Amino acid sequence: MSFRLLQERRVAGELPGPRSVALAARRSAAVAAGVGSTMAVYAADADGGVVVDVDGNSFIDLGSGIAVTSVGASAPRVVAAVQEAAARFTHTCFTITPYEGYVAVAEKLAELTPGSHEKRSALFNSGAEAVENAVKIARLATGRDAIPYKKGFGPFAPEIYRMPMSYPFRDGLDGKETAERAISQIVAQVGVDSVAAVLIEPIQGEGGFVVPAEGFLPALAAWCASSGALFIADEIQSGFCRTGDWFAAEHEGLVPDIVTTAKGIAGGMPLAAVTGRAAIMDAVHPGGLGGTYAGNPVACAAGLASIETMAEWDLNAAARRIEALAVPLLREVASATGRIGDVRGRGAMLAVEFTEAGTTVPDPAAAAAVAAACHRAGVIVLTCGTYGNVVRLLPPLVIPEPLLLEGLDVLTSAVTAL
């Protein structure tokens, strides 16, 4: 593994620098205020574990553009594949003149997603589209309407029911208990015969990187199987090596009926997929799925190149190494400062939940202060969580170890300085 850009943290003077300040002025006159940005600096270049801004500052990237650039933001294979594909054709529309790349991505998804059953895939541009289409497919395949769901994304259409997740740090319940709680609510509020599917993130993303208690997901999947409901794993954030497996569902041996993917799948190009059992997926009539750009040929080429890169560089092992390096350091700073109530996550999907000293009371101000201190020091970290009190770490899986350790050191100092 070698990189085009120097893998170092380098901040010269005040942030944002003059070029970023100038861009911010142009932005506020042209870009809608509703579009926010975590950082005040504008990107000029990115590679491996760094993002370089327009003023030449180099940031350690512990965010991967929200778990997208797992292979890096300019992985050589991805760049070459994009250039080659774009030079041939940028678009024909798969629903008009199909092409091989789309088929090859679907073949890869069948091979890599959990279970050896026959599968089919449909490709899309974004995670939200994949979730919407998974719901549509589940309804058509089951002839039922209701979807118990937990999350802030995607459809808030009728017949979407939000159910309590397992949140070991806050509910103190084991997997069996939390599954029974969720199932009894589903039965009471929806009724067994109405449930088309249960849609769940194996590790909750925006909600706070919550890892459900062991046994919660298998119990929910078993209930689905016995009730004629489909079990849909939303692997948009947790998939593609992020947690140290190709998919987070593998950790407890789950075989979902449908898997949604996006984010890390294509090295930064917009690509998403719904992959499921052949009989379920093929319940939708020809022409019932798709979209103008869905499964764009350049994005498909990037997807295939990213998957090759993940296999070639064994990025599952890399994610596990990141966990092994980071978690002891995070636990240490948690016990030294008393400001972190919970250290959790798996692989390179890790988080610390800030609480008021000696309590479990959420402390969003602490998370915001730590994130801001990291940003000022040249480290990109993101926050998340229902209470906004979680700092999450999603480094590119290719990040060099010394750079990761330096980033963690900055984070640790920020927590200590609280």
Ligand SMILES: *Cc1c(COP(=O)(O)O)cnc(C)c1O
């Ligand atoms: C990001 C995300 C989505 C939405 O994906 P977009 O590409 O932003 O539409 C859906 N589900 C999960 C778990 C996500 O992390």
